Amino acid sequence: MELVLSHWVFAFWLSCWFFVSPTYSVEGLPNDSKVRGVNLGGWLVIEGWIKPSLFDGIPNGDMLDGTQIQLKSVTLQKYVSAENxxxxxxxxxxxxxxxxxxxxxxxxxxxxxxxxxxHGQFLTCGSAGCSVFATADTPHINETFQVERNNNGRVHIKLKTNGAYLQATTGNQITADYPQTPGWDDNSATFEMAIIANNLHGDYQLANGYGYNKAKEVFERHRNTFVTVEDFEFLYRHGINTVRIPVGWWIASDPDPPSPFIGGSLEALDNAFSWAESYEIKCIIDLHAAPGSQNGMEHSSSRDGTTGWPTNSDYISQTLDVIDFLASRYSKHPALLGIELLNEPSEVSVPLDLLVSYYKRGYDIVRKHSASAFVILCQRIGNADPMELYQANIGSHNIVVDLHYYNLFDTFFSNLNASDNIQYIYKSRQAQVQALSSANGPLLFIGEWVNEWDLMNGSRLEYQEFGKAQLEVYNAASFGWAYWTIKNDRKHWDFEWNIKNGYLQLGYSLRVEGFSLFRFLGLILSTFHLLLL
Structure with a gap:
C-alpha cells in the first residue's frame, strides 16, 4: 500500500506540473510566462488618428504633405491635367x-x-510668361508655387521666383502671365481646388506643418505627457509584462535628426526602458517607420503615400544602420526583450526575397550585440501567407514572426454581427494560431490586435465576449500578444479605457493557459483510479 501511495503522490504532482505549466514560455520573462503586452502606439511615431488634436494648430492644416488635390479652371470649366x-x-x-x-x-x-x-514628376515653371510642364524629377525653387485661398474653395497660384500668377489660356494651357492681381470673380487666374484625400497625419506632416520652432514645442509636450511612468505602473498592476514601442528611423540621429523630424524620441525611449525596469516589464523595440517608407502609410512616416524603401538600396542600408544603433544601445539593458526589424512591410511593394535578405542581415546585426534578444519579423501586410517567413531560414534561435489581427479594414468584416465576429476568432484565427504555434521554426506573436470591430452600437457584453474570445485564442500564440494601443482618442482602441470600464477583462489571459479546476480534479481522480486498479 505504501508503494501504491508513493506512486499516487508522484502521479499527483506530475499531473499538477503538466496541468499548471504553460505549453510555451518565453526566455527572459519571469515565471515561464509569455508576452502579455501593450503597444505604446502614437507616442514616438505619430499617427494622427490616435490623437487628432496634435494637428489642430497647423495653418492650412488641410494642405499637409501628401494631400491630394484637383484643380478646375473657373472660366474654361476644365480640369488641370498632367498628360500621361x-x-x-x-x-x-x-x-x-x-x-x-x-x-x-x-x-x-x-x-x-x-x-x-x-508618376512622380513635379510641376515646373521657371520665369514669367513660361508654360507649366510636369517634367521635374526633384523640386527646387522653379517647382515651388504660392497658393492663395479664399473661403469658397477658390485659389490663385503664382510662381515663388517672381510672383507671376498662373492662368488657364484659351489654348488649354497654363502659363505664368496673368497681367495683374486677380480678384475672386470668374477670371482665368482663378481655379476651384478640391481636396480629394487628406489621409496622412504622421511625423512628417506634423513637423513640416508646424515648422521647426512650433513643432519642437508640440513634440516635447506630447512625448512628456502621452506616456508616463504612471502608465507603466498601471500596466504592471494589470499583469502586463511587455511593451512594444514603435520608433522611427530618425531616432538614430537624435538629438539632431534630418529635417523636418524633431529630436527627443531617443530620450523618451531611454525613459521607457528605465520605467520598464522599475516595474519588471520588458521592452520590444519596433522599427515602425523606415526611411523612404515601407508601406506608404502615415505610421511609416511616408511624406506623400509612396513606398520608396524597397526601391532604394541606400534606404535599406540606412535601415540596417538604425538596427545596429538600437541593438548596440540597448542590448545589455535588462529590460530589452527583443527588436522588431520592420513593421508592416507592404506585400504589394516589398518583394519577399528582398525582405528576407533584409531580415537575415538584421538578424546578424542583432546577434552581433546580443545572443539572447528576440529578433522579430513582421509579416507583410496584404494577402501574404504567414508561412513564407517560417520557411525562410532567417536565423537559428530566438526568432519570432509577428502577425497583426484586426476584424476591420476589409469589407468582409463589415457584414458580420457580434456573434459572427466572435465565431470568426474561434474558428479561423484559432486554427491559424494553433498551426503556426506548433510549426517548426519561429515563435508566433500577435503583435497588434484591438477590442474593436466594424460593427455599430455593440453592447458592453458583446465587447466583453469579443475581447474574451481574442484573449483566449491569442493567448495560445507561442510568443504571446500585444494590444494596440495604450491610449487612443477612439475609446475601444484605448487599452486603459477598456480596462477601467470593464470592456476588456484580462482575467481571461492571465490565468494559466488551458487551466480548468474541474478538468484538473478530473485528471487527479482518473489517475488515482488507475493506480488502484
Missing part, C-alpha cells in the same frame, strides 16, 4: 477628373507647395 500622368506638358482640357488630374502636395511652408504628379 507626368513627364510632359500640362493641359486644362478634361471634363472629369481622375488620376492624371490629381496632384499630391509637398508642403514647403503654410502657403508654398510643390505639386507632384501620379
Amino acid at each position: 500622368g507626368g513627364g510632359s506638358n500640362v493641359s486644362v482640357d478634361r471634363d472629369s477628373a481622375s488620376s492624371w488630374e490629381t496632384f499630391t502636395l509637398w508642403r514647403v511652408s503654410e502657403s508654398e507647395f510643390n505639386f507632384r504628379t501620379t
Whole structure:
C-alpha cells in the first residue's frame, strides 16, 4: 500500500506540473510566462488618428504633405491635367477628373507647395510668361508655387521666383502671365481646388506643418505627457509584462535628426526602458517607420503615400544602420526583450526575397550585440501567407514572426454581427494560431490586435465576449500578444479605457493557459483510479 501511495503522490504532482505549466514560455520573462503586452502606439511615431488634436494648430492644416488635390479652371470649366500622368506638358482640357488630374502636395511652408504628379514628376515653371510642364524629377525653387485661398474653395497660384500668377489660356494651357492681381470673380487666374484625400497625419506632416520652432514645442509636450511612468505602473498592476514601442528611423540621429523630424524620441525611449525596469516589464523595440517608407502609410512616416524603401538600396542600408544603433544601445539593458526589424512591410511593394535578405542581415546585426534578444519579423501586410517567413531560414534561435489581427479594414468584416465576429476568432484565427504555434521554426506573436470591430452600437457584453474570445485564442500564440494601443482618442482602441470600464477583462489571459479546476480534479481522480486498479 505504501508503494501504491508513493506512486499516487508522484502521479499527483506530475499531473499538477503538466496541468499548471504553460505549453510555451518565453526566455527572459519571469515565471515561464509569455508576452502579455501593450503597444505604446502614437507616442514616438505619430499617427494622427490616435490623437487628432496634435494637428489642430497647423495653418492650412488641410494642405499637409501628401494631400491630394484637383484643380478646375473657373472660366474654361476644365480640369488641370498632367498628360500621361507626368513627364510632359500640362493641359486644362478634361471634363472629369481622375488620376492624371490629381496632384499630391509637398508642403514647403503654410502657403508654398510643390505639386507632384501620379508618376512622380513635379510641376515646373521657371520665369514669367513660361508654360507649366510636369517634367521635374526633384523640386527646387522653379517647382515651388504660392497658393492663395479664399473661403469658397477658390485659389490663385503664382510662381515663388517672381510672383507671376498662373492662368488657364484659351489654348488649354497654363502659363505664368496673368497681367495683374486677380480678384475672386470668374477670371482665368482663378481655379476651384478640391481636396480629394487628406489621409496622412504622421511625423512628417506634423513637423513640416508646424515648422521647426512650433513643432519642437508640440513634440516635447506630447512625448512628456502621452506616456508616463504612471502608465507603466498601471500596466504592471494589470499583469502586463511587455511593451512594444514603435520608433522611427530618425531616432538614430537624435538629438539632431534630418529635417523636418524633431529630436527627443531617443530620450523618451531611454525613459521607457528605465520605467520598464522599475516595474519588471520588458521592452520590444519596433522599427515602425523606415526611411523612404515601407508601406506608404502615415505610421511609416511616408511624406506623400509612396513606398520608396524597397526601391532604394541606400534606404535599406540606412535601415540596417538604425538596427545596429538600437541593438548596440540597448542590448545589455535588462529590460530589452527583443527588436522588431520592420513593421508592416507592404506585400504589394516589398518583394519577399528582398525582405528576407533584409531580415537575415538584421538578424546578424542583432546577434552581433546580443545572443539572447528576440529578433522579430513582421509579416507583410496584404494577402501574404504567414508561412513564407517560417520557411525562410532567417536565423537559428530566438526568432519570432509577428502577425497583426484586426476584424476591420476589409469589407468582409463589415457584414458580420457580434456573434459572427466572435465565431470568426474561434474558428479561423484559432486554427491559424494553433498551426503556426506548433510549426517548426519561429515563435508566433500577435503583435497588434484591438477590442474593436466594424460593427455599430455593440453592447458592453458583446465587447466583453469579443475581447474574451481574442484573449483566449491569442493567448495560445507561442510568443504571446500585444494590444494596440495604450491610449487612443477612439475609446475601444484605448487599452486603459477598456480596462477601467470593464470592456476588456484580462482575467481571461492571465490565468494559466488551458487551466480548468474541474478538468484538473478530473485528471487527479482518473489517475488515482488507475493506480488502484
